Amino acid sequence: MGAIWRAVRNAYPGLVIRLESWSEDLNNVVIHTTGGGDSGTYHLIDLEAGSAQVIGYAYPDLNADLVGEMRAIRYAAGDGMEIPGYLTLPPGVTEPRDLPLVVLPHGGPAARDTMGFDWWAQGLASRGYAVLQPNFRGSAGLGDEHLEAGYGEWGLKMQTDLSDGVRYLAAEGIIDPQRVCIVGASYGGYAALAGPTLDPGVYRCAVSVAGVSDLRTMVQWSAAQAGRRDSPVVRYWNRFMGAERLGDRSLDDRSPAFRAAEADAPILLLHGWDDTVVPYDQSRIMAEALERAGRPYELVRLDGEDHWLSREATRQRMLNETVRFLETHNPPR
Structure with missing residues (x-):
C-alpha cells in the first residue's frame, strides 16, 4: 500500500x-x-x-479558469502565536494587490480548513473577493498545543486571530483593509457576529449562517437536549467558551446579542428552521437585539433546512443571499 x-x-x-x-x-x-x-x-x-x-x-461545469488559486499562508497573531491558513484568490489573479477581502472562519471550533477545492470560498472568490480561511487557535488537526490554546478564548484571542490575519494581508499589500467583510457558519457564524460587536473597526459587513449569538442560552439549551447538566456536549462548550459552570453569566460579555448596540456594520443572519445543532432561536435572539439597538440587519429563515444546509437549493440560496449582501455593502469593483 x-x-x-x-x-x-x-x-x-x-x-x-x-x-x-x-x-x-x-x-x-x-x-x-x-x-x-x-x-x-x-x-x-x-x-x-x-x-x-x-x-x-465533482463539478463538471467548473473549468480550470473558473477556479481561483489557493495559497497556504502563515502569520503571527498579536501575541506571537503562528496562525496557519489559506488564501483563495479570484480566478485569473496571480499578483494580488488591494483586493476586497472576505474572512471565512470555519465551524467547530475544533475543526480546520485544508488545502483543496472549497465550494464556499471559491463561490465568493468568483465574485472578485480574496478569501481568508484562518486556522485560528482552537482549530483541530494542528497539534494539542494549538487546539488547547483556544480554550476559553471565544470572542477573545480566537477572534483577534482573524483580524490579525486581515492586518497581515493589508501589510503585505494584498488586500484593501477598508474593504473587508466576515462570513461564517456555526462557530464561524458566531465569529461573524462577534466581528462587528466584539472586535469593531475591522469589517464593513458580516454574514452569519446558523451562528451562536447568546452563549449562555446556547449551553443551557444543549444541557436540556442532553437531559443532563454535565453532558460531554456541555463540557465541550464550557471548555471552549471559558465558562466555569452552567449558566455562567460571564459568557454574556462575549455574546454578540448582549453587545448588539456596539455593532458597527450591517449583519445578515441566515438560519435553517430545522437546525438541531444550533437552534434557530440563536438568530432570532440576535435579530431582536439588533432591532432594539437600531442597528441594520436582515434575517432570512431557511425553511425545512438543517444545520449543514444539506439541500442543494438551500446552499445556492445561501450563496446568492451572501453575495447580494456583500456586493451591497462591500462591492468588489
Missing part, C-alpha cells in the same frame, strides 16, 4: 489526493484530486498497466 500511494503521489504532484476505492488485488484504485485549478476529478488507475483515466468530475 505504501508503494501504491507513493506511485500515485508522484503521478499527481501539487494536487491534494484522496484514495476513494481499490480492487481486492490492489491493481486498480480510484482517487480524487483537487487543487491548482482542479475543482475535483476522479481517476481510475491501473497500476499493473501503468495507466490512468479520468472517470468523473
Whole structure:
C-alpha cells in the first residue's frame, strides 16, 4: 500500500489526493484530486498497466479558469502565536494587490480548513473577493498545543486571530483593509457576529449562517437536549467558551446579542428552521437585539433546512443571499 500511494503521489504532484476505492488485488484504485485549478476529478488507475483515466468530475461545469488559486499562508497573531491558513484568490489573479477581502472562519471550533477545492470560498472568490480561511487557535488537526490554546478564548484571542490575519494581508499589500467583510457558519457564524460587536473597526459587513449569538442560552439549551447538566456536549462548550459552570453569566460579555448596540456594520443572519445543532432561536435572539439597538440587519429563515444546509437549493440560496449582501455593502469593483 505504501508503494501504491507513493506511485500515485508522484503521478499527481501539487494536487491534494484522496484514495476513494481499490480492487481486492490492489491493481486498480480510484482517487480524487483537487487543487491548482482542479475543482475535483476522479481517476481510475491501473497500476499493473501503468495507466490512468479520468472517470468523473465533482463539478463538471467548473473549468480550470473558473477556479481561483489557493495559497497556504502563515502569520503571527498579536501575541506571537503562528496562525496557519489559506488564501483563495479570484480566478485569473496571480499578483494580488488591494483586493476586497472576505474572512471565512470555519465551524467547530475544533475543526480546520485544508488545502483543496472549497465550494464556499471559491463561490465568493468568483465574485472578485480574496478569501481568508484562518486556522485560528482552537482549530483541530494542528497539534494539542494549538487546539488547547483556544480554550476559553471565544470572542477573545480566537477572534483577534482573524483580524490579525486581515492586518497581515493589508501589510503585505494584498488586500484593501477598508474593504473587508466576515462570513461564517456555526462557530464561524458566531465569529461573524462577534466581528462587528466584539472586535469593531475591522469589517464593513458580516454574514452569519446558523451562528451562536447568546452563549449562555446556547449551553443551557444543549444541557436540556442532553437531559443532563454535565453532558460531554456541555463540557465541550464550557471548555471552549471559558465558562466555569452552567449558566455562567460571564459568557454574556462575549455574546454578540448582549453587545448588539456596539455593532458597527450591517449583519445578515441566515438560519435553517430545522437546525438541531444550533437552534434557530440563536438568530432570532440576535435579530431582536439588533432591532432594539437600531442597528441594520436582515434575517432570512431557511425553511425545512438543517444545520449543514444539506439541500442543494438551500446552499445556492445561501450563496446568492451572501453575495447580494456583500456586493451591497462591500462591492468588489
